[in-house]
Structures are given as C-alpha cells and as structure tokens.
Amino acid sequence: MDIFLQLLLSGLLLGGVYGLLSLGLTLVFGVTRIVNFAHGEFVMLGMYLTYFLWQLGFDPYLAAPVVFFACFAVGVVTQHLLLRKTLTMPHLVQVFVTLGISVVMQAGAQLLFTSNFYFVRPSYGNAMVEIGNIRLPLTTIIAAVLALIGTALVHLFLKKTHTGAAIRATAQDPYAANVVGIEIKTVYAVTFGVGIGCAGLAGALLAPIYPVYPTVGLAYSLISFVVVVLGGLGSLPGALIGGLVVGLLETFSAYYISPEAKEATYFTIFIIVLLLRPAGLLGLRGSETMGANH
C-alpha cells in the first residue's frame, strides 16, 4: 500500500510538471493551429538559462520567473520573425520551419555549451520530505507546486484579462475576432510568447531534477506530444489531465514493468489514442477534423 501511495504521489507530482510543459504547446496549437516541433528545445533553453542564473548565485526557483519572461520575449521574437509568415502556409511548411528552429537551437547549444551535461544543484537538492512511510524529493514537490501555480496563472490570464479574452476569441474564430476589432497579429505574438514562456518555466522547474544537454529537448517534445494528444490538442484542461495521466503511467510502468518500459508504454498509449480518438480526451472542437478525415 505504501508503495502504491508513493508511486501515486510521485506520478501526480511529475504529471503536474508535464501539464505545465505541455500547456504552451496546446495553447499555441489552439490559437495558431501550429504544432511546434521545437517545443522541447525551448524547455532546453529554460534549463540552460536556469543553470547560468544559478551559477550567478540565484536560487533556481527565484530564477524561474525571470526565465519565464526571458522565454516569453524569445517566443514573441521567434513568432514575429519566422512563424508569422507560415500561418497561411501548408502544415508541411509549419512543421519544417519549427523543425528547422529545433535543429538550429540544438546546434547552437552544442557550439556554445558543448555536449556536456550540466547539473543545477542547490544546497537542498538532495533533501527528502517524509510523510509517514512515503519519501519524496523536495525538488519534485516544489516543481509540482510551482507548475500548478503557473498553470493557474495562465488560466487566470486567459479568463480574466482583456488580452486573454482576445486570445480565446481568436482561438474560436480568427475571422470574427478580427471583425470585432481584435489585433490578430498581437494575439498570435502574445500567445506564442506565453506558450514558449511556459516551456521555459517548465525547464526552470526541471533543471534541479534532471541534467541539461543540447539534445535534451527531443525527450520533452515527445512527452508534450503524448500529453497534448491524450488530453486533446488545443484543450487547456486537457493538458493538465493528460500530464497527470502520463506522469502516473510513467511512474507505475517504471516500477511494475521495468524502468525502460515507461517510454514504450506512453508511446503505445499515444498511438492508440491517435488512432481511436485523434481529438483526444477533451479535444478542441474542430481539431478532430484536422486530425483525421472522416
């Protein structure tokens, strides 16, 4: 029973971080219909930024908000320079441009930081929290709590602010949103900024747990693909639910089957979901017509 509880809690904590990780991907898709294949590389960027801020003496969790805003800026610039042009182009171009961005970012990281693994190790890095017989790493708990706060803030931003309402309107119908006077261009830029900001923030929260190296992004891209397809591409609550499901799957299959089985498990689930219900559990209306033709 203790082991079950331990796995359940670990899975949920990990899932919370995965939720934030995938929030950016699903938000960008919901509004712009672009699947960002460089999403994991922006997580990598967040991890490197955290590493260097930590080297300068910042606590990694205090650095997290800084990383969010830095990545927000990077996102706005990337969308303005590159992705803005692809909005009306075929999916192939959108996918390839984001793939190109991921290749450039990976190669750039390799040139600047070599292929060495970097570790963020705050003094409390190895601390464990004990609740009864359950032991959980402190860093994982902080990461999950901050990830949930970040997710909640993004939701509040979308529900309560004028810009947030404009983003939701554009996601529903860009043409109508434009007619009622919403600056679509600004909406796309802000959306991409927030999406990349979330990826960077997730990177900051992951940095004290996992090492960072130039090709780390692929794993995070794949995890966020699995999460958003499971939850429904474009659905914000779907990202959190998908994240929790993937977190649990990963922890339980790693324990009960084998550590290597975790990836195999979620890729299998991913392919099954895509085949049976491409719109995902909480799919955005319309995404299924793009997901598969009936």
Added chain:
Amino acid sequence: MNTNTISTRIQPSLQAASLGRTVTLWVIIVGALYITASRLTDEHLVDLMFQIMLAASLAGAWNIVGGFGGQIALGHAAFFGIGAYTSTILFQHYHLTPWIGMLAGALFAALLATLIGAVTLRLRGPFFAMTTVAFTELVRIIVKNWDSLTGGTRGLWIPWEPNPWNFSFSDRNSYLLVAVTLAVLVFSTTAIMAKTKLGFLLNALREDADAARSVGVKATRARLISFAISAAFVALGGTLYAQYSLSIDPTSVLSFDISIQMALMSAVGGLGTVIGPALGAIAAVTSSSLLRGWFGGELGALHLLLYGVLFILVMLYARGGLLGMAINVKKRLTRRFGQGQSDV
C-alpha cells in the same frame, strides 16, 4: 508541379522529344557515375562519394512520401534501422548472406510501412508527423531493450572478412558501386513514378486531398503503395550502411536525427522533384565534409547550425529548393537573352 503536368499534356510532341532527351541525359549520368565509382582511387574521395550516394538514396526515397505525397513523414529512421538490423541479425544467427538479408529487410520494412500506413495515413499533417515520430521511438526502444537479439545499446558488430558473396569487400570502390546502384534504382523509380499514374495521384492528393477523393482517387491505396516503396528503399540503404560501417547501434541507425536529415536534404534540394533530393544530398555531405576539414570535429555542430538556417530560409522563401532556384535563374536568363524555346 501542377503547371508542368498541364503543359506536358497540351504538347504531346514536345513531351516525346523531352522524354528522349531525358533518357539520354540519364544514361550519360549513370554511365559517368559508374565509371567514376570504379576508377576513383583516393580513399577519402571514395568515402565522400559513398556518403553522397547513400544520402541521396535516402533523401530520394523519403521524397516519394514527403515530397510527392506531401505527407510529413518523420519516422523513416525506423525503416533505416530495420534494414540494418534485419540483414545483420539474419547473417549472425542464420548465416544468411546480407544480399538476401537486404531483401528481407526491405520486405519487412515495406510490410510494416503498409501496416502503419493503413492506420495512420488518414491522419492529417502534424498528427501524422507526430505518430511517425512516436512509432520510430517505439522501434528504437524495442531494439534498445531486446538485448539477446539486437545487442541492446552496445549494438552489433559485423566482422570484416572480405567475401563478395557475403556483401563484404576488400576495397571501398565495390561498396561505392553498390551505393551507386541503389541511388540509380531510387532515382529511376522516382523519375518513372513522376511521369506515371502513381505520381499524378500523389500529386493530386497533395494539392487537395478532398477534391482528389471526390473525383475518385483511391487515396489510401496510392499513399500505401508509395509509403511501402519508400520504406523498402530506405531499408536497403540501412543494410548498405551496416555492411560499410561494420557496426550498428540504436543511436547510429535509429535516431530521430536520421529522419530529419532525410527530410532536410530533400527539402533543401527541392521537394517533390526527381533530382532535387540528390542536389540536397550533395550539398549536405560536401559542406559537412568541408566544414569538418576546416574546423575539426569539435565544431561539427556548425554544419548543422548552417543547415538548419538554410532549411528555414528555403521553407519560408524558396519552397522549390536549390533546384527551384536553378530553374528560376535559367528562366530569367532565357527571358533576358531570348534564346531557345520560350518556356520549358
């Protein structure tokens, strides 16, 4: 692409003339390739040409699905790995010559492609792309963990005992000749496909799948056939790579990079054109080799950086790729100097 097919239909006589010219040109190129491949003595150049031929074959094979079909396939590394592992495992466990193992690998890849295609080709754009990536990762994880059969992360070694019957040669030129043959096969197939029904169907499906279906194009069948052909060629390339490099492991033959490289070379050269991917492969392999020569191994990522930038620029500003640019330049020159036929 579209305007091309229309104009060739309007002018059948011109088509026949240009077909004759194309075949003659093709025979000359193939002849020149074989002569160069057998006469080249400098080890370094032989290796460079081998890399180009292998890369061109892979990019050309990817182009059948990605370029002609317009399907964003990002999982062709799976077929490459399947080709490499199938022939190697059959040789080590059953002492089956890799020449036959190569065909077995190609058949296996084609069957798997048909199976995967049957369930995923109905998915559109990015969804198809994500599924192919997930599928490749699944294959990589299986290979990585099936230690008794695949050697796990250590991979498999192929002993070097020159014997032509076992696809093992004492000189590099023989490997190069095989690579040239594979490239000739891939590009002849693409050239024939481009001028026949399958090519037209894929073209129609890429431009507007719904419209094509409504006039009776059997979408799934055309795409499945192209997917199987493409996968089989990539698997043949996998065996060739294994025999040449004498060792394979999950990173060297099954990583996501390999899938991206195929797409990248094809796109930079010219998506959906016959010789575009070959141009992309020549550009990629030569520039990589030159940059490595100038800057040494530690700046190897510089090549990837430049190539990534080029990839983005081509996608945003020149979707015809290098071939498209060359045709544009030729058109402009012809218009300015008014020589020859007006517009071909």
